[in-house]
Amino acid sequence: MKKLLVCIKQVPDMESRFKVNTDGTWYEETDLAWRMNEYDEYAVEQAVQLKEQLGEAELTVLCIGPDRVKETIKKALAMGADRGVHMTDNESHLRDPLAIASMIADFARQQDFELIFTGMQSQDRGSAQVGVLVAELLGIPALTTLVEFAYDQGTITAKRELEGGSRALVSCSTPALVTCQLGLNRPRYPTLPNIMKAKKKELASLPVTDLKLPPAQLKTAAMAPPPKRGSARILEGDTGDVAAQLAAVIKEKM
Amino acid sequence: MKTLLIAEYREGKLLDSYTELIAFSEKLGAQASMFVVGSREQLPAFAGRLYLADVKAATEFNPAVHKQLICEVAAKEQPQMIVLPHSSYGWDLAPRLALALKAAQVSEIVDVRDGQLVVPVCNGKLQRQVDVQTELTVATLQAGAFPLKEAPAGTPEIIDLAVTGSSDLTFSGYEAAAAGEVDLGKARVIVSAGRGIGKPENLEMIKGLAKALKGEYAASRPVVDAGWADHSRQVGTTGQTVAPKLYVACGISGAIQHLAGMKKSDFVVAINSDKDAPIGEVADVLAVADLKQLVPALTEKLQA
Structure with missing residues (x-):
């Protein structure tokens, strides 16, 4: 039976208002709503579709972080992953991409995954490094930024999204890792029966202290909102008044 | 400080993003050399050493071979920073270089503040100023963040590179963006x-x-x-x-x-x-x- 892995991250809702925390190294985590990194939803969907295509396959979902990330793992299980692995780590938000990638590679090395799926980047850090680093650490090919994916008998045929909307046609043999771009597919919504079924699926915890981590390569010197450069005229208040003012401005410009 | 700038060449053209690499390097006050997988027909306006690998041999998208070539150039040039555009080419290649060269990678740089690199967090709602702990940094630049104020000038001193090595993936061409319902x-x-x-x-x-x-x-x-x-x-x-x-x-x-x-x-x-x-x-x-x-x-x- 083929084994598949999808690596996901839990991130805050990007529509939130972010405040810098007291030591100035990260954002304040209280009062945030948490969800699955959007890119990873495409990764989970593609992995589940491949599992369905193969008929017999086992899909593991891996997530690193504090206890709250279990909710995100459960969503992936409800979307169709078979088993969850939670690498328990309260410090994950402070770690370098290489440290995170090393944790994933150490986990994956002991197993025989035909394919590893990740999002092309996270919405909060946005480094776009972890997926490629995992593949390089494992010595397998990485196809990145995919907007089309097909698998047939050990060969991946895919399209990478490029600036301007054109695509590069790429292929490789498995085992391999792919990073998923937005729009690769239509991520499914977990149905109520599948949410119930997911509660019975295995969700194992793996303490991160068991792993050897590389020394930190990057430290956060400061964190702040971007400097304001804009000079927009702000209209606010009663909707009718704002509409009238805005209509006047637009008519003048036309 | 020495920088090695990695220009991008796609669909038979040298991309203008190389000028932003130059602007960034100038902002750091660094001495730059450049690398491109490209062609003598299309050279950057750049006054410095240009390491050129023929695109016919190395192909436009071939991360394993490009990585190998850049590692060879880095060994010769000993830069403190390797700079790429944060593009589909750059963000694919940069982590491979960083791992091979034991460098930290700083992604999507938007600014330089107090001599440190600044990157966006949470879709640009916050910014993070980064303190790099490694001797070599691999840096990718957000498109448009470092515009060059004057047109680039100069003629590069070309150093041709022999292309060897093999790839673990196959790149077989481009597909144009589909024409849609509206322009x-x-x-x-x-x-x-x-x-x-x-x-x-x-x-x-x-x-x-x-x-x-x-x-x-x-x-x-x-x-x-x-x-x-x-x-x-x-x-x-x-x-x-x-x-x-x-x-x-x-x-x-x-x-x-x-x-x-x-x-x-x-x-x-x-x-x-x-x-x-x-x-x-x-x-x-x-x-x-x-x-x-x-x-x-x-x-x-x-x-x-």
């Missing part, structure tokens, strides 16, 4: 819908406002990815670049990929419930309101 590049007025419209039904009010203004409607990436609008209506890095007389951004927070596609608009009106949304940085007028109420009210006023 937004010609529109005089564009009313654009973002994630803030909430549900596909609300696209109708955006279309209504566009019609009242005799313009076209457009969308940001999330709206297109959700299947609510055709890809040909997408404004941004991977969609269309537009420059209308009036651009009305409805419920668009202003991710950099979107701003890159519309910042040349003459006049920008943003309608957003969040006063601090990054779209406010490029807007001339920001209406802080619930678009579901304001858009119909505005449409009515314009039709009156």
Whole structure:
């Protein structure tokens, strides 16, 4: 039976208002709503579709972080992953991409995954490094930024999204890792029966202290909102008044 | 300080992004050399050593071989920083280089502050200033963050590289962007819908406002990815670049990929419930309101 892995991250809702925390190294985590990194939803969907295509396959979902990330793992299980692995780590938000990638590679090395799926980047850090680093650490090919994916008998045929909307046609043999771009597919919504079924699926915890981590390569010197450069005229208040003012401005410009 | 700049060459053309690498290197006060997999037919305007690998041998997209070549150049040049564009080429290649060269990678740099690199966090809502602990840094630059003030000048001293090595993936060409239902590049007025419209039904009010203004409607990436609008209506890095007389951004927070596609608009009106949304940085007028109420009210006023 083929084994598949999808690596996901839990991130805050990007529509939130972010405040810098007291030591100035990260954002304040209280009062945030948490969800699955959007890119990873495409990764989970593609992995589940491949599992369905193969008929017999086992899909593991891996997530690193504090206890709250279990909710995100459960969503992936409800979307169709078979088993969850939670690498328990309260410090994950402070770690370098290489440290995170090393944790994933150490986990994956002991197993025989035909394919590893990740999002092309996270919405909060946005480094776009972890997926490629995992593949390089494992010595397998990485196809990145995919907007089309097909698998047939050990060969991946895919399209990478490029600036301007054109695509590069790429292929490789498995085992391999792919990073998923937005729009690769239509991520499914977990149905109520599948949410119930997911509660019975295995969700194992793996303490991160068991792993050897590389020394930190990057430290956060400061964190702040971007400097304001804009000079927009702000209209606010009663909707009718704002509409009238805005209509006047637009008519003048036309 | 020494930098090694990695220029990008795609579909037979040297991309202009190399000038931003030069501008960044100049900002650091560094001495730069350059690497490109390209051709003698298309050389960068650059006064320095240019390590050139023939694109016919190395192919335009071949990360394993490009990595190998750059590692060889880095061994000769001993740079403190290797700089790439944060593009589909750069973000694919950079982590491979960083791992091979035991370097830290800093992604999507937007600024240099106190001699340290600044990167966006949470779609640009915050910025992080980074203290690099390694001797060598691999840096990728956000497109447009480091414009070169004057046209680049100079003739490079070319050092040809022999291409060896093999790849673990096959690159077999390009597919052009599909032609869609509309050419937004010609529109005089564009009313654009973002994630803030909430549900596909609300696209109708955006279309209504566009019609009242005799313009076209457009969308940001999330709206297109959700299947609510055709890809040909997408404004941004991977969609269309537009420059209308009036651009009305409805419920668009202003991710950099979107701003890159519309910042040349003459006049920008943003309608957003969040006063601090990054779209406010490029807007001339920001209406802080619930678009579901304001858009119909505005449409009515314009039709009156």
